[in-house]
Amino acid sequence: MSYFKTLLLFILLPLSFASLAQAEDKSADYRLGAGDAIRISVFQNPDLTVESRVADSGIITYPLIGAVQLGDLTLRDAEKAIADKLREGGFVQKPQVNILLTQVRGNQVSVLGLVNRPGRYPIETGNTRLTDMLATAGGAIPDGSDVVIVTGIRDGKPFRKEVDVPALFVSGNSDEDIVVAGGDVIYVHRAPVFYVYGEVQRPGPYRIERGMTVLQALVRGGGLTMRGTERSLRIHRRTADGNLAVIAPEKFDVIQPDDVLHVEESFF
Structure with missing residues (x-):
């Protein structure tokens, strides 16, 4: 055996043993x-x-x-x-x-909704967390919501929790990255959207980004046409009691889910 092959063997063997030991530790935690x-x-x-x-x-x-x-x-x-x-x-x-x-059949978690690989996945270690299972399922697709719903049983009682996944990393609040349990269901709903129509370049539905303002919503729709005007903006919004309200918004008001933004034509 050449010198370089011998050197490579001495480098790779400890790494292989370390990986094997780590895998055994994870299996033991199951x-x-x-x-x-x-x-x-x-x-x-x-x-x-x-x-x-x-x-x-x-x-x-x-x-x-x-x-x-x-x-x-x-x-x-x-x-x-x-x-x-x-x-x-x-x-x-x-x-x-x-x-x-x-x-493995008992300790499995169902990942449903708008993820790349929905299905049932085994819990491989004793401290498998929500983000681990989302990663196993390939993560959310672009239309998937940032807020994930987890349901299951804890201490013999029904359990339900909504987790803002990006906030886990932005704010560093890892306590919200809960440990999953066998029988849990993780559901990724469709992201909230708003609608824009009228005198804009690209009317249609769009995903609401965090803290999106009316002005940002107009930009998302491609901006105004030559006949459009910001002075005649209207938002059609469903109120808590189910009624439809028509609002004249300011440019920096925050867009809400299912808002319908209408840009009217300028007559002058």
Whole structure:
């Protein structure tokens, strides 16, 4: 082997071992859920090698010790739970238990709405956060809202939270990047829009950007035509009681979702 190949091998081997160790750590943090398939083995006890599936109750049945509650335990804690029962029952003096996750079904999160790859995704670690799952689903498409809705169950009660994703990074408020749980549904709705018509270059619906003003909305519509005038702007807006109001806005008023901006023709 040449000098350069030997040098490259010494560089790459530690990196490979580090990546493998990191992957094992993540797998160990995974919490078992209903439907997960596992393979349990005990060192020097081949008769205790079992393939099982976690029941809806979180229980599996294991030789010699019977029913064992493994639901919501990490793989390390599940290994310890089985080892303790084997030792306490006098079946194996110093059991070395290994659990391999062969199929993930229990701890999955559904990502729906305007994302690039909607679907169900497994929770790979015990501290998987909202942004991790959004990244797994390919992120929101351009028409997707910045505010994401998360629903699920927490402490046995229905849970619902709206999270402003860009604000997590702009304001640095990482506490809002919540840890997801099995059974959660992440939904990305369509971004709010406004409508502009009349004497503008490009009438139509447009996405509302943060803090967008009437003047910025006009620019988004391509600006005024030769016959348009800013003096005759009108906004048609639905009020809280469901009635339609017609407003004469100022240029720096903030556009609201579903506003209809009309630019009238100048007669002078």
